[in-house]
Amino acid sequence: MTQKPEAVFALIDCNSFYASCERVFRPDLARTPIVVLSNNDGCVIARSAEAKPFVKMAQPYFQVRDTLRRHGILAFSSNYALYGEMSERVMTVIEGMVPRLEVYSIDEAFAELTGMAGSLDQLGRAIRARVRQWTGIPVGVGIAGTKTLAKLANHAAKTWQTQTGGVVDLRAQASREWVLKHCDVGEVWGIGRRMKAHLEPLGIKTAWDLANADARNLGLQFSVVLEKTIRELMGTSCLALEEVDPPRQEICCSRMFGDRLSELAPLREAVASYTFRAAEKLRSQRSLCKKMRVAIRTGLFNPDEAQYAKGVMVNLPYPTDDTRLMTRAACDALERLYRPGYRYSKAEVMLLDLCQRGEYTDDLFAVSQPAAAERVMGVLDAINERWGRGTLRSAAVPAAPAWAMRRGLMSQSYTTRLDQLMRVR
Amino acid sequence: MITILGPLSLSSARLPVYSFRVPAGFPSPATDHLEHAISLDELLNLRAPHIYLVRIEGESMVGAGIFDGDLVVVDRAIEPAHGHIVIAAINGEPLCKRLHRRGQEVALLSENRRFPPRYILDGDELQIWGVVTFSVRSHDPKA
Numbered sequence: 001m002t003q004k005p006e007a008v009f010a011l012i013d014c015n016s017f018y019a020s021c022e023r024v025f026r027p028d029l030a031r032t033p034i035v036v037l038s039n040n041d042g043c044v045i046a047r048s049a050e051a052k053p054f055v056k057m058a059q060p061y062f063q064v065r066d067t068l069r070r071h072g073i074l075a076f077s078s079n080y081a082l083y084g085e086m087s088e089r090v091m092t093v094i095e096g097m098v099p100r101l102e103v104y105s106i107d108e109a110f111a112e113l114t115g116m117a118g119s120l121d122q123l124g125r126a127i128r129a130r131v132r133q134w135t136g137i138p139v140g141v142g143i144a145g146t147k148t149l150a151k152l153a154n155h156a157a158k159t160w161q162t163q164t165g166g167v168v169d170l171r172a173q174a175s176r177e178w179v180l181k182h183c184d185v186g187e188v189w190g191i192g193r194r195m196k197a198h199l200e201p202l203g204i205k206t207a208w209d210l211a212n213a214d215a216r217n218l219g220l221q222f223s224v225v226l227e228k229t230i231r232e233l234m235g236t237s238c239l240a241l242e243e244v245d246p247p248r249q250e251i252c253c254s255r256m257f258g259d260r261l262s263e264l265a266p267l268r269e270a271v272a273s274y275t276f277r278a279a280e281k282l283r284s285q286r287s288l289c290k291k292m293r294v295a296i297r298t299g300l301f302n303p304d305e306a307q308y309a310k311g312v313m314v315n316l317p318y319p320t321d322d323t324r325l326m327t328r329a330a331c332d333a334l335e336r337l338y339r340p341g342y343r344y345s346k347a348e349v350m351l352l353d354l355c356q357r358g359e360y361t362d363d364l365f366a367v368s369q370p371a372a373a374e375r376v377m378g379v380l381d382a383i384n385e386r387w388g389r390g391t392l393r394s395a396a397v398p399a400a401p402a403w404a405m406r407r408g409l410m411s412q413s414y415t416t417r418l419d420q421l422m423r424v425r
Numbered sequence: 426m427i428t429i430l431g432p433l434s435l436s437s438a439r440l441p442v443y444s445f446r447v448p449a450g451f452p453s454p455a456t457d458h459l460e461h462a463i464s465l466d467e468l469l470n471l472r473a474p475h476i477y478l479v480r481i482e483g484e485s486m487v488g489a490g491i492f493d494g495d496l497v498v499v500d501r502a503i504e505p506a507h508g509h510i511v512i513a514a515i516n517g518e519p520l521c522k523r524l525h526r527r528g529q530e531v532a533l534l535s536e537n538r539r540f541p542p543r544y545i546l547d548g549d550e551l552q553i554w555g556v557v558t559f560s561v562r563s564h565d566p567k568a
Contacts, residue, residue, distance in 0.1 A: 027514030089474035134475035
């Protein structure tokens with residue numbers, strides 16, 4: 001009988017990903033501190049290492065504008081086209097070097113290295129070097145016997161960057177113990193602020209305290225997830241690599257407007273645009289939806305403005321992914337929600353009660369989506385795939401809406417637009 | 426003799442799919458000679474994660490056939506060597522030049538007599554961003 005090899009995972013995480021992306025095509029910014037702002041230039045959502053001492057995460061832009069200027073920190077609007085493309089490049093490079101990869105978020109991925117021959121520390125360093133050279137993005141690598149420990153190893157690689165060279169292997173007992181003892185329990189994957197507050201009165205302050213707690217007891221007291229976390233910290237792998245995302249159960253498209261909207265017409269454009277985008281996402285995961293929720297609201301924090309927020313649920317006549325039907329339904333819903341005299345700041349379209357195409361069984365007498373609609377949507381997606389998003393739109397969706405988000409500080413689309421490439425003399 | 430292959434994994438490679446009609450009449454003489462369509466993407470390796478497009482401004486590389494407004498294909502996986510045309514940043518300023526590296530002497534050379542060589546001195550910081558593999562220019566007089 002052959003022994004199953006010990007499980008090994010790596011967590012590869014990009015350092016200050018959004019800020020690093022902004023630097024790839026701007027060598028002049030290599031040492032300039034950078035922050036990236038959320039949609040509508042609202043608040044700080046990413047900071048380069050140099051900016052971290054001066055700006056906190058989630059601080060509103062208008063509050064920190066002076067601090068930024070004083071310290072020579074450059075602010076960028078979020079450029080998701082760029083970040084998405086760079087993320088894909090990073091993940092493709094890593095995919096070529098490991099047997100299996102789970103892309104966990106836009107800037108981190110788990111790799112399973114179980115059974116791989118050779119030095120994994122060297123592999124970690126090779127991944128780091130190649131991603132850096134091929135994409136310009138710095139990454140850290142954490143290696144361990146479980147996903148939870150790999151995540152903590154990665155945190156250690158980041159915290160003690162100069163000592164570790166950005167790669168930490170926690171498979172040896174001694175190094176595991178050292179890192180667990182030096183990490184706050186709040187740094188453990190899945191331990192949020194609320195759970196941390198529950199654990200501290202029990203004397204659990206470090207990751208080491210948690211690893212040595214009674215897994216079963218705490219599991220009963222709090223959740224099975226916590227029990228798994230504790231077992232993973234002790235080196236028993238409970239979480240496997242998830243290579244394929246399960247289709248999402250709901251799809252949401254909501255955005256703030258660049259300026260407040262009072263009239264129905266621009267609101268209708270916004271709702272139609274969000275519906276258009278949501279339906280695209282729906283079709284790309286091959287789902288159909290049975291319900292939609294449309295909501296609008298005014299700003300919530302300005303005491304001088306009248307406030308209004310309301311949503312409505314729409315039942316669709318049959319499970320559908322037809323943009324035209326969904327746009328009609330969403331605009332009808334909007335007309336029922338709309339009250340004149342308010343200054344609206346945000347609209348939201350959510351698709352709910354999703355089912356996978358082919359999985360739902362038609363009631364013998366129920367109406368289902370006509371085949372012609374499927375062909376039209378297929379052509380629509382094919383055209384937009386070939387010539388770029390928004391080439392073919394429903395008439396209700398404007399090409400360049402006046403209400404679009406404020407993104408006054410956005411960098412170029414260096415990788416997705418021929419007219420916006422990096423320019424070199 | 427059995428050869429055990431490794432585990433199958435997903436690949437992004439796209440293989441052409443042909444649909445054959447079962448011939449009721451005369452078989453097409455072309456079916457034996459099907460080949461890939463020509464793809465500039467493949468020639469330039471444009472979809473690889475280490476390939477980037479950069480727009481050139483100015484006349485400093487005209488001797489190498491790279492003109493103002495041309496596109497160049499830049500490969501970041503190639504180890505830069507003496508003689509390569511590179512995208513390089515000197516003290517943060519990105520430039521397209523020919524890399525000269527002989528012993529201790531490192532310089533970025535233009536391919537235009539009006540631009541003198543730029544020697545890399547002690548206080549300078551040189552970062553090679555990538556190696557130019559192809560250039561693309563439009564010959565449309567209206568463009």
